[in-house]
Amino acid sequence: MPKPLPAKSPAKPASAAARTPSKNVAAKKFAAATDAKPKSATVKSAAKKAVAKKVAKKPARTLGGTSTGKAASKSASKPAAQREKRSARLSPPEIGEMFSRLQSLNPHPTTELEYSSPYELLVAVALSAQATDVGVNKATRKLFPIANTPRQIAALGVDGLKPYIATIGLFNTKAANVVALSQQLIDLHGGEVPRDRAALEALPGVGRKTANVVLNTAFGEPTIAVDTHIFRVSNRTGLAPGKDVVAVEQGLLKVVPERYLQDAHHWLILHGRYVCKARKPDCPHCVIRDLCRFQDKTPGDPEPVAA
Ligand code: SF4
Secondary structure, three states: OOOOOOOOOOOOHHHHHOOOHHHHHHHHHHHHHHHHHHHHHHHHHHHHHHHHHHHHHHHOOOOOOOOOOHHHHHHHHHHHHHHHHOOOOOOOOHHHEEEEHHHOOOOOOOOOOOOOOOOHHHHHHOOOOOHHHHHHHHHHHHOOOOOOHHHHHHHHHHHHHHHHHHOOOOOOHHHHHHHHEEEEHHHHHHOOOOHHHHHHHHHOOOHHHHHHHHHHOOOOOOOOOOOOHHHHHHHHHOOOOOHHHHHHHHHHHOOOHHHHHHHHHHHHHHHHHOOOOOOOHHHHEEEOOOOOOOOOOOOOOOOEEEE
16 A cells, blocks of 8 residues: 655645746756856847948948948047037137137237228228229329318319229229219218218118228228128138128127127128138138138148138
């Protein structure tokens, strides 16, 4: 007759074994875990590689969402500082730095036109369209000692004025305008140059640029008259890019720090006239070369000596 199993030594249920694992059970678990690990690591690593491949194929995305995969792979090989693409526009600190440098090279800039009264300046600026300041000065050095008030010029008349300014381009039209604006100053403003944009722009031959120069240079108003030089410098450097002079003027008035507004006009004109020239800008000697965004800078070793 089979012997009954002793009641005090029943086989341990699996759950109990799990609750009080013996060294063997723990060892088995450890072994199972260590056996499984290489497998799962291999799978994970393969998956990682697959994802990495996918990511490499996809166009990279930046916060702005504008980078391409090519750009990203290029930039990945560059240090972080170089990777950061500069904006096409100068930042406010860069603009401050730009004017600080222009100011230190020329603390008191002014127009190169010779004048001794707002009226003389108005006439000189009116004559300077499509002419050089040097050419205008040559003419006005002869004219102003003879006639330098609205009444005197009006008295000269168009035919009397022409011989003085015949060396300046478009002198026929300019003579007619200067005599007419002189008469208007007598008729409407008591022979004085008005300190008012609308009144200035209402004068014959006086446009926004001339009005801005007179307001800025004769009356100390913080205006900026955008001529060909300022237009070029503002666009090349990234200071205030714009498709026409009004857009550039408005851009400049927004970005030029207030403390530089009064003189910005002169600094930018002089910079455009003597350094940032139309045909071959003198980039190697340009004091703002490192800030400037112009892509086709004239090559040469940087040597900042001129504003
Ligand atoms: S670096 Fe060259 S293009 Fe730029 S502002 Fe200077 S002269 Fe002009």
